[in-house]
Amino acid sequence: MTDRFEAHLRDAEPEFRELLGRIPLLATPPLPGDWLRWEMLERHEVLSRAPIRAGTTILEVGSGPHAIATVPLAYAAGPSARVVAVERSRWDHFRTVVGRSGLGDRIGPVRGDARRLPLSDNSVNLAVCLHGIRSLHGEEGTVRVIREMFRVAPYVFLAESLPLARNGAQRAHLAMYDLREEVFSAAGGGRDDLHYAPLDRLVALVKRAGGVVERSEVLEVDLPHFLAYFPRARVETVPAGAHREDLLRRWDEADVLRRRDGEDHPPVGVVTASRAQ
Secondary structure (H helix, E strand, O other): OOOHHHHOOOOOOHHHHHHHHHHHOOOOOOOOHHHHHHHHHHHHHHHOOOOOOOEEEEEEOOOOOOOEEEEEEEEHHHOEEEEEEEEEEOOOOOOOOHHHHHHHHHHHEEEEEEHOOOOOOOOOEEEEEEEEHOOOHHHHHHHHHHHHHHHHOOOOEEEOOOOOOOOOHHHOOOOOOOOHHHHHOOOOOOOOOOOOOOHHHHHHHHHOOOOOEEEEEEEEEOOEEEOOOOOOHHHHHOOOOHHHHHHHHHHHHHHHHHHOOOOOOOOOEEEEEEEEO
């Protein structure tokens, strides 16, 4: 682990330090081998703002292929908790990561569409979605998912990166990330990784979904972020005439910034809300 990583772990409890040490290193160049540990550390810091009670049942929407938030969530909820991790299709490394974490007995993976959660009404105590709003296919789809979260839980906790940059490393991250939606759509892969939404829009989405916002705030996590990067070859698949040359130029400029300044997490917006009565 790097000195910067160790600096962020100094205030973390020894048990979480030990947990991160069990998370496998992943060789996915140009990402550093410990990128998954960094991302889990960010989720751990964000979850310190969530209304998690020990021993409860928690729904996670969008667990993803690496259980990035699932493992910190299961840790935060304690040994008698149950985390229901819902994901539609991406399970690549999920079971390996969960198994290595030692928390598999707290986690139940469920394949399903968050627009129609395979859970009964009021079946969990809290529903969370961490850094997943950008993958919910637009405003209407997001509202529909949040309504489903309120159907199964009285409380919802959302966290998402914000389109804010306060230093060069955050600007480098946004320069690369802001290409993803446009490139993936133009290349024929469908829309994904939608642009980050400002905090007031997250709040508005929660209200539209029938939530009463209890708390909203901006967190400065001061951690690296490695998940904006995608290879230049993906841009090269964009058909000629679909702004291909402009996208290639912008990718090159963003990659120069990434190599020079690194990538840091933008500020993170968090929203805690209760179901409207």
